[in-house]
Amino acid sequence: MNVTQLSAFVANKPGHLQRVLKVLADENINIITLTIAETSDFGILRMIVNDPDKGHKVLRENNITCSITDVLALEIDDTPGSLYNALDVFAQMNLNIEYMYAFTEKREGKAVMIFRFEDIEAAKNALVGKGYNIVRKIDIIGEK
């Protein structure tokens, strides 16, 4: 099962990121992890939140350009070389990672990485049989 990421377009100017966060705060949406990719004019805020559909809806209602995308959450050992090994699987299959970021919370000696692929299914198939644990949506955002 894929994890749903909420992304928003934010001008690279004081107060603009805060405006997006306020909308989410007012609607009681919790951000579990986030990353920002920035250019000189704008940034793309990418978030894993507890309710991505509601997050998407409220951002749209506030005229904030946003989208939801499937990303892959992968659990790896929190030890030297683990990320290297995981990436090796993708490299061998010639799968390009569009971007990736790490999960903030540590889970029993494991780390969780978020990956964005052009073809998420191909990436998942590549991991099958390699003993990797693909983290399900439910594990990340909790039961509802």
Next chain:
Amino acid sequence: MYSRDIETMPEKKMKELQLERLKWSVKHAYNNVPFYKKKYDEAGFHPDQLKSLDDMRRVPFLTKQDMRDNYPYGLFAVPLNKVVRVHASSGTTGNATVVGYTKNDVEVFAEVVARSLSAYGVSENDVIQVAYGYGLFTGGLGLHYGSEKLGALTVPISGGNTPRQLMLFKDFGTTVFCATPSYALNIADYIEKNMPDYKIEDTKLRVGVFGAEPWTEAMRTEIEKRLKIDAYDIYGLSEVIGPGVSCECSQKSGLHVFEDHFYVEIINPETGEVLPEGEKGEIVYTSLTKEAFPGIRYRSRDITRLYHDNCKCGRTLVKMDKVSGRSDDMLIIRGVNVFPSQVESVLMEIEGTEPHYQIIVDRKGSLDDIEVMVEVNEKIFSDEIKVMNELSKKINDKFRSVLGINAKVTLSEPGSIPRSEGKAVRVVDKRK
């Protein structure tokens, strides 16, 4: 046709009517407005010298600056107790310009709007929702009076409040919608974004009447496709009367000018010289019947051309092209002439982009710099920087190939481009 005799009058007969009315109008201005008398005396012109239409080229021009200098009532030709209404332009570049109407002027205004609506196939059987702003701006009240004159059911909703506009489409059985073309696209966006269950096909909407800002054929195609209507251009300017100076007909190619009320010429904007029919230049207006605010040879700054083409609709009235730009909006960037409408056409060619843009021109050292701000909507947004950069590059490449200039493309948030009175502010020139 609302006024068949006038709208199908043979060209020669129309010219006779125009000359007769011109003589009255120029004399009316000269005798009753000190500004005209002083200006004409200084230029050595007297209204009695007006013997043919060709003599009009000797009459001095009226400019927007003259109107500002005579703010507010200095150019009125009747006592204020004969004036029943005023309108004023938003004054984006200085003092507002004020125009007045007598009872008869209000009648003429309503008549030309009624003729326009009729040219779009609208009749007393229609329900017309007027979503132009009501107030000092001529759009709202202009369409309102025209719609009532035609005898249609008129819904004076004014601009904004999109959910309510959409509700009234359904509840009131609206068949005709009048607004700025950019607002029409806003409405289409709103439905797509917030009301996926709202089916525009389920309304009775069939005709859109759009004006008050320049718009392109590409925008017409998009509005027609998304709102499932026939979209027509209505043209006008408050200095002349308001909307209804000219209108499209069933042919959707060119706008017929109501020549019995407005005399039009095309001039070279640089030299002021009158150009022959068919050539492109600045359109100049002279009112033929207006009492309160006669405008004699008003320089509109709008760029177009005039022509007769035996229009299939049967009207013999002269046609003007959709206004392609304004001579004062024209930017000269590193020696290249750029009209905001060209920027708009480039954006419309790129899938998903909207005609919400702003051009910012600045001078860095001795070089002009052009920046085009484009609002990012959901159709062009991606969570990948790579894709966004490709979009900027694609827009930049298009500008370079169409306009021959290198523009910095800045992707910006929805709503970040300032809008005034429903019109977006297209150009900011910081060069001084």
